[in-house]
Amino acid sequence: MRFARRALLAAPALLALPAWAQSWTPDKPVRILIPYTPGAINDALGRLVGERFQDTLGQPGLVENRPGASGSLALAATAQAAPDGSTIVVANTANLCMNPFLFANTGYDSRKDLAPIAVVARVMNALVVRADSPIRSVAELVAAAKAKPGQLSFASSGAGSSPHLAAELFKARTGTDITHVPYRGSAPGLADLLGGRITLSVDNLPNVLPHVQDGRMRALAVTGTERDPALPDVPTFAEAGFPDVEVYVWFGFVGPAALPAAIRDRLSSTIIRIAESPDTAERIRRAGATVWTRGPAPMAKLIDEELEKWGAVIRAANLRLE
Incomplete structure (x- = not known):
């Protein structure tokens, strides 16, 4: 799943954020870790957001690909980073809610070691x-x-x-x-x-x-709750008679657990504003994803729900990876 680099660079500058969201401003570039190699949607979303940080935060977002261990290396590095807003990571459902049950030691606890910032797409x-x-x-x-x-x-x-x-x-x-x-x-x-x-x-x-x-x-x-516009004749599992088979892979940003609320909220509002801008939303749609935004509290609830769901599935299937 790839975004066109030219299309991302062509995104218009975003309007200024409201005053309540401007209580923190970074004094150095924000490092955006990507758990996979270039080309995946995590990578594309990280680059899209990073290239707009200069417009809204006054500092660039610098993307750093750090693949390995099914994404766990990048999340562990973020968990151990200074909680000053200078390091965040583009995580997904698998990194946050599946890996903890698949691997003996991921290097992080999704609830305790990472701060939810924003969900942007699914x-x-x-x-x-x-x-x-x-x-x-x-x-x-x-x-x-x-x-x-x-x-x-x-x-x-x-x-x-x-x-x-x-x-x-x-x-x-x-x-x-x-x-x-x-x-x-x-x-x-x-x-x-x-x-x-x-x-x-x-x-x-x-x-x-x-x-x-x-x-x-x-x-x-x-596996969605609604049919996909690209396949209007294909039913959802619920329509096919199997309502319990609902699956989305969602993508969002998290930081170190001790991230202060002012920094977390400024990053969250900035990232969501970027994702919801019309040009960005259209590019995400063309890539086969949907803009789906959630702030810190709803993201934390989502992580809890998905941990419960996928923990049960993985234990029932007796899956364990080395």
Whole structure:
């Protein structure tokens, strides 16, 4: 999922923030850590926000990619940074709410060591099969899986990835046994699905959308609360008769736990204002995501809810990664 660098640079300057949000001003550049390599949506969102910091905070945002350990390295570094607003990280659902249950030691506690700042966007997943598959609905998939336990297979972008856990949630909610085949990234798994070596895949919508639109894959359902405008004929899982299969991968910014409220609130209002600006929102939409903003308190509640949800799923699937 990539944003065009030229498009980001073309974003207009933002209007001044209201006086109540201007109680803190950084005296040096703000370092924005990215848990992945360049090109992922975390990276794009970090660059978009960082390039607008000069307009609103008077200091640039400097992006630093720090991949490793499924994103845990960057979050651990942020947890250990000085709580002065000079270091924040672009985190997602997997980093904050899945990794703590998958790894023995992530180097951080999502509740105790990190301060929620702002959620800015989210992406739903889609369940897809090959276009010539005899399975044409979620109900037919569940029936086929129950008729042949363990014989159907699903691809994911990696063990412990958000698509993997979305599929595990589907299995848990439907009582089905479908064999997981992990890949190093989305592309090779989708290639094997197209090659007929895998039965199905659950993946971030932007990854499968081109294959659905060109007629090589069939989307059976999306994990959102509403249908996606890009696939208006594809039902949600709730519409397909499975209301408990709802999954979004959301993206937001967090800082060190001891971040003062004045700094946290100024960063939050700045980041949300950038994300909600019309040009930025349109670019995020074109990338397959949706602008979805939440401030510190709602983000903290969201983290609590997702930790409870994914902890149960991961324990039920008996998943543990080294």
